[in-house]
Amino acid sequence: MSKVTRVLVANRGEIALRIIRACHEEGLEAVAVYSAADRLSPHVRAADLAVEIGPAAPSESYLRIDRLIEAARRTGAEAVHPGYGFLAERAAFAEAVDQAGLIFVGPPAAAIRAMGDKTEARRRMRAAGVPVVPGADAPITDPGEARALADSMGYPVMVKAAAGGGGKGMRVVHAQAEVDAALATAASEALKAFGDASVYLEKFIERPRHVEIQILADASGAAHLGERECSVQRRHQKLLEEAPSTAVSPELRERMGSAAVAAAEAVGYRGAGTCEFLLAADGSFYFLEMNTRIQVEHPVTELVYGVDLVREQLRIAQGLAMRLPSGPPVPNGWSIECRITSEDPANGFLPSTGRLEYLRVPAGPGVRWDSGFEVGNEVTLHYDSMVAKLIVWGADREEALNRMARALDELVVVGIATNQGFQRRLVADPEFRRGAIDIQFLDRRPDLAFAPPDEDLCLAAAIAAALAEEGARHQRKPAVALGADGESTWLRRARHEGLR
Numbered sequence: 001m002s003k004v005t006r007v008l009v010a011n012r013g014e015i016a017l018r019i020i021r022a023c024h025e026e027g028l029e030a031v032a033v034y035s036a037a038d039r040l041s042p043h044v045r046a047a048d049l050a051v052e053i054g055p056a057a058p059s060e061s062y063l064r065i066d067r068l069i070e071a072a073r074r075t076g077a078e079a080v081h082p083g084y085g086f087l088a089e090r091a092a093f094a095e096a097v098d099q100a101g102l103i104f105v106g107p108p109a110a111a112i113r114a115m116g117d118k119t120e121a122r123r124r125m126r127a128a129g130v131p132v133v134p135g136a137d138a139p140i141t142d143p144g145e146a147r148a149l150a151d152s153m154g155y156p157v158m159v160k161a162a163a164g165g166g167g168k169g170m171r172v173v174h175a176q177a178e179v180d181a182a183l184a185t186a187a188s189e190a191l192k193a194f195g196d197a198s199v200y201l202e203k204f205i206e207r208p209r210h211v212e213i214q215i216l217a218d219a220s221g222a223a224h225l226g227e228r229e230c231s232v233q234r235r236h237q238k239l240l241e242e243a244p245s246t247a248v249s250p251e252l253r254e255r256m257g258s259a260a261v262a263a264a265e266a267v268g269y270r271g272a273g274t275c276e277f278l279l280a281a282d283g284s285f286y287f288l289e290m291n292t293r294i295q296v297e298h299p300v301t302e303l304v305y306g307v308d309l310v311r312e313q314l315r316i317a318q319g320l321a322m323r324l325p326s327g328p329p330v331p332n333g334w335s336i337e338c339r340i341t342s343e344d345p346a347n348g349f350l351p352s353t354g355r356l357e358y359l360r361v362p363a364g365p366g367v368r369w370d371s372g373f374e375v376g377n378e379v380t381l382h383y384d385s386m387v388a389k390l391i392v393w394g395a396d397r398e399e400a401l402n403r404m405a406r407a408l409d410e411l412v413v414v415g416i417a418t419n420q421g422f423q424r425r426l427v428a429d430p431e432f433r434r435g436a437i438d439i440q441f442l443d444r445r446p447d448l449a450f451a452p453p454d455e456d457l458c459l460a461a462a463i464a465a466a467l468a469e470e471g472a473r474h475q476r477k478p479a480v481a482l483g484a485d486g487e488s489t490w491l492r493r494a495r496h497e498g499l500r
Helices: 013-025 042-046 065-075 091-099 109-116 118-127 143-153 176-194 250-266 298-305 309-317 397-410 420-428 453-473 484-497
Strands: 006-009 029-035 049-054 079-081 157-161 170-173 199-203 209-218 221-234 237-243 271-279 285-291 334-341 358-360 367-371 386-394 412-414
Touching: 006 013, 006 065, 013 029, 013 042, 013 309, 013 367, 013 386, 029 042, 029 065, 049 065, 065 079, 065 091, 079 309, 091 109, 109 118, 118 250, 118 285, 143 157, 143 176, 143 199, 157 176, 170 176, 176 199, 209 250, 209 285, 209 309, 221 250, 221 298, 237 298, 237 420, 250 271, 250 285, 271 309, 298 309, 298 334, 298 367, 298 386, 334 397, 334 420, 386 397, 397 420
Parallel strands: 006 029, 006 079, 029 049
Antiparallel strands: 157 170, 157 199, 209 221, 209 271, 221 237, 237 334, 271 285, 334 386, 358 412, 367 386
């Protein structure tokens, strides 16, 4: 067992704050790192120590392994938690931490490398008896070879980056004439995103669900904590997740969980990880990839299964046994997470930047708000667009959906555009509420991106009322004024929401 008293958190924003809180609950001190742009961020103040590691650009700060290792040494941290994104799935980072005599709060570098190379992962999963999507088990560079393989599998097929995920380096091909261009474009994008142009082909499964299984593994072996439904995506980026899934029965949960455990044990996994599967309408499922880190959507699993995944990561890294309920995992209630991003759905989800002028956070029973921003912080283009995660728990899916709708109504963000209205329309949509979703759901429903005029007016009214309240508190005039029609709507909305 390795004694740890201080952990350096090699990340920023809400995940850094989440890890710092877990450290404190485990009786550990936490060291924050920050770029010049993040000097005033909440995660910096929450930590016991903080070290500036460079300018705003991630390549000069959060992606600098040498500076992160030096910060850990300088502050006396014995362990490093990578969070997610940035260096979390870089085997070279895990190796550098090990070579520095520190503990990496994550899986061994060999497991990261095995699962990070998608073609290598496919080979290992086949050997472990885990079902994989039909396709190539090695990178393909020759267009003629790619065309021949695509013809043999039947269209559509997908060209995918071998060294990464997240929707980058991916192209769907519907006919032989599209193969060459897709191969070149995906390879170029993969090189830019991951520093590796390797791509491969696999069969494109039409209208599957994206269902993932949460894994924890310590020295005694691996176990799973049920599934998360992550099918609501735009360009392969998840926007809403829930646990459990409406499509997964207890029997299917156990089969998928057993496959995920076999996948983890095949690479000698340790810590928290996620196996992602494509689930077809007939109940067949296929291994997609393994994320060798904590996931953005981990809170929905925590709320349904009662396990603090980040605290378990910290324990496992110290050689302690993980703490899990006995027997097969049985979900308690339902949890939903909406990613609140600084994007404008009505304008093609283009990013929005600016100063966060006002923020009213939802509260009440069963509501959780995970964010790395507060009023006065700047939202920039340097980092990911996620402003916060709004998570709810309910006794069943209907209660969770109604609670999420209520929480989204309570949320007020001023200073940047967000996807809040889109999420509100999504959770109210009859098709979504029936659970009739798959990974192409949003492709079929572009209407969800656009707010009807009355919704725009109500949102403006809520913002105006919130700013009026804030102005009164500080004896200032409201920063927003509406016309006569807007004012009457404002007052009705304000009385309903209790703002005046």
